[in-house]
Amino acid sequence: MLLEVTDLLKRFGGLKAVDGVSFAVDRGEILGLIGPNGSGKSTVMNLIMGVLKPDSGSILLxxxxxxxRSPNRIAGHGVSMVFQHSRPLHQQTVLQNLYLALLPNRLFNFRLSPDIDSRAHDALKLVGLEHFAGRKPSELPFAGLRRLELAKSLVRKPSLLLLDEPFAGLSASEMEEFSDLIRQLRSDERAIILVDHNVKGVRALVDRIVAMSSGQKIADDLPDHVLASPRVREVYLGRGDEAVFRRPHSPAPDAPSALKVEHVSVRYGEAIALDDVSLSVPRGEVTAVVGLNGAGKTSLFNAICGIVPASGTVEYEGRTPRARRAYEIARSGVVLCPETRELFTDMTVQENLGIGGNALAAAEKRRQTEFVESLFPRLAERRKQFARTLSGGEQQQLAIARALMMKPSILLIDEPTLGLAPIIFDAISNVIETLRESGELSLFLAEQNLTFALRHADLIHVMEHGKIKWSGPAGEFDAGSALIA
Ligand SMILES: Nc1ncnc2c1ncn2[C@@H]1O[C@H](COP(=O)(O)OP(=O)(O)OP(=O)(O)O)[C@@H](O)[C@H]1O
Ligand SMILES: [Mg+2]
Incomplete structure (x- = not known):
C-alpha cells in the first residue's frame, strides 16, 4: 500500500473532527472521500499533508x-495537495507561478533542480495551459485557475495527490474536462484522493469510496455499493436524484414582478460583462439564471444590488429608486448572498448572524435567529466557533443564514450549492418551499448546477456572453438547455 492511515484522531477542543479513521490507498488507485459538511474530510487531507498534526494514530507513506511531520517534509516525500481556493501570485506569470512551486523549501538550499524548465513546461502541457505560460493568472478563466493549481502540485511529480473539491464552481462540461485530466494523471506510480460534493463526478472517476460522518468512517467499498448504502443515503445523499422535490409551477405571464431589470449593461473598462439585459423575477417565486462561468451572472447580481455601476433600470417591487446605492438597496429588502461569501472570518457564527440582523428589533432578531438556526442546525451547535474555522459547507450555510437574518423580500444567492452536501439541498428546498408558500420571499438564484436550478426554479433565464439567450418555465427548459450544454 502506498498510504495506510490507521486510527487517526484529531480534536478541536471538545470536537472530534476525525475520530478513529482507518483506510488505505494503493498506487494506481483513485479514492473518493465523501461525507456531509463538517464530517472531517478536509481535516483528513490536512493531516496527511501535514498542515494539521494528528492527536493520535498513524499515517504511513x-x-x-x-x-x-511538517508539510515541507511531507511534500518532499511525494505528497501534494490542491486546495479548494486558487491562490496564484498575481504579479507573476503562469510559468513563474510554477517555478515558485518548485523552489526548494529550506532557505539555505538554493540548488534548483536542473530540469526545472522542462518540468514546469511538462506540467503546463499536462493541464492544457501550455499556451498561457507567459500570461498573468488574472487572464485565466475560473477553470483555468483550477488547472494552474493542479499544475503547481504536479511539478513535484507527487506519488500521492490530494484534491479537495476540484469540481466546485465548475460547470458540467468543465467538470467533464477536468475529470478527463484527472484520469490522465492516474498512473501505476500514483494514488489520488478526491474529495468533492459532486456525487456524479466522483462516481464516474473513482475506483473506491470512503464515506465519513461526524469524523468516523461509515463505508469503504466500490462506488455503487457506498452510494446505495442506506446509512450514506440517510446522512449524506438525502432524497437524492429520485425525488420530485416540488410541484412544478409556471408563473402566470402577468404575475407581478419582484424585480424588473430593463436594458441593463455593465462594462469593466473595454469589456462588456452585461449587454442590454432585460428580465423579470416574479414575486413569491423562485427564479434562476443559469450559465457558464464568465457568462455574466455575478455582474447581473452586482448590478441589481448596486455594487457595480450599470446603465439601464431596475424596478424593485414596482419602485424605481432614483439613487441606487448598495446599502439603500439592501435596506429596502433586496439582499445579496455573494459567491465569495464575505463572512467576517475572525468573528463567531453568532456574531456574523448578529450583524446580519443588525437592523431588527431585539425580539424580532431573536425570532429570526431561531428560524435560521432551525434551518441550519449545525450553526446552532457552533455559535461560538470562529467563521474561519468552519468547514467549507458550514461557511456556505452561514453566508445564506446571515443573508436571511436581514429578512429580505428579495434574496439573491450567487451559486447557492457551492460546497454543499446533497442533503443540505433538501434543507434548502424545504425552506424555499416554506418561504414561498408564505409568499414572503422572492428568490433569485445564479446557478451552474443545472440539476439544482431545474428542481427549484419556476422560471429559468439562460445567460451566455453577457446576454439572456432564453427565458421560460423550468418545464420547457429543454429548449434552452442546448445553449449551455
Ligand atoms: N480550528 C477549528 N476549531 C474548531 N473546529 C474546527 C476547526 N477546524 C475544523 N473544525 C470543525 O471540524 C469539523 C470537520 O471539518 P472539515 O473541514 O474536515 O469538514 P469537511 O468534511 O471537509 O466538510 P465540507 O464538506 O463542508 O468541506 C467541522 O465541523 C469544523 O467546523
Ligand atoms: Mg472540506
Whole structure:
C-alpha cells in the first residue's frame, strides 16, 4: 500500500473532527472521500499533508510514518495537495507561478533542480495551459485557475495527490474536462484522493469510496455499493436524484414582478460583462439564471444590488429608486448572498448572524435567529466557533443564514450549492418551499448546477456572453438547455 492511515484522531477542543479513521490507498488507485459538511474530510487531507498534526494514530507513506511531520517534509516525500481556493501570485506569470512551486523549501538550499524548465513546461502541457505560460493568472478563466493549481502540485511529480473539491464552481462540461485530466494523471506510480460534493463526478472517476460522518468512517467499498448504502443515503445523499422535490409551477405571464431589470449593461473598462439585459423575477417565486462561468451572472447580481455601476433600470417591487446605492438597496429588502461569501472570518457564527440582523428589533432578531438556526442546525451547535474555522459547507450555510437574518423580500444567492452536501439541498428546498408558500420571499438564484436550478426554479433565464439567450418555465427548459450544454 502506498498510504495506510490507521486510527487517526484529531480534536478541536471538545470536537472530534476525525475520530478513529482507518483506510488505505494503493498506487494506481483513485479514492473518493465523501461525507456531509463538517464530517472531517478536509481535516483528513490536512493531516496527511501535514498542515494539521494528528492527536493520535498513524499515517504511513510507503511504510514510513509521516504523521505530524511538517508539510515541507511531507511534500518532499511525494505528497501534494490542491486546495479548494486558487491562490496564484498575481504579479507573476503562469510559468513563474510554477517555478515558485518548485523552489526548494529550506532557505539555505538554493540548488534548483536542473530540469526545472522542462518540468514546469511538462506540467503546463499536462493541464492544457501550455499556451498561457507567459500570461498573468488574472487572464485565466475560473477553470483555468483550477488547472494552474493542479499544475503547481504536479511539478513535484507527487506519488500521492490530494484534491479537495476540484469540481466546485465548475460547470458540467468543465467538470467533464477536468475529470478527463484527472484520469490522465492516474498512473501505476500514483494514488489520488478526491474529495468533492459532486456525487456524479466522483462516481464516474473513482475506483473506491470512503464515506465519513461526524469524523468516523461509515463505508469503504466500490462506488455503487457506498452510494446505495442506506446509512450514506440517510446522512449524506438525502432524497437524492429520485425525488420530485416540488410541484412544478409556471408563473402566470402577468404575475407581478419582484424585480424588473430593463436594458441593463455593465462594462469593466473595454469589456462588456452585461449587454442590454432585460428580465423579470416574479414575486413569491423562485427564479434562476443559469450559465457558464464568465457568462455574466455575478455582474447581473452586482448590478441589481448596486455594487457595480450599470446603465439601464431596475424596478424593485414596482419602485424605481432614483439613487441606487448598495446599502439603500439592501435596506429596502433586496439582499445579496455573494459567491465569495464575505463572512467576517475572525468573528463567531453568532456574531456574523448578529450583524446580519443588525437592523431588527431585539425580539424580532431573536425570532429570526431561531428560524435560521432551525434551518441550519449545525450553526446552532457552533455559535461560538470562529467563521474561519468552519468547514467549507458550514461557511456556505452561514453566508445564506446571515443573508436571511436581514429578512429580505428579495434574496439573491450567487451559486447557492457551492460546497454543499446533497442533503443540505433538501434543507434548502424545504425552506424555499416554506418561504414561498408564505409568499414572503422572492428568490433569485445564479446557478451552474443545472440539476439544482431545474428542481427549484419556476422560471429559468439562460445567460451566455453577457446576454439572456432564453427565458421560460423550468418545464420547457429543454429548449434552452442546448445553449449551455
Ligand atoms: N480550528 C477549528 N476549531 C474548531 N473546529 C474546527 C476547526 N477546524 C475544523 N473544525 C470543525 O471540524 C469539523 C470537520 O471539518 P472539515 O473541514 O474536515 O469538514 P469537511 O468534511 O471537509 O466538510 P465540507 O464538506 O463542508 O468541506 C467541522 O465541523 C469544523 O467546523
Ligand atoms: Mg472540506
Amino acid at each position: 510507503d511504510s514510513r510514518e509521516i504523521g505530524g
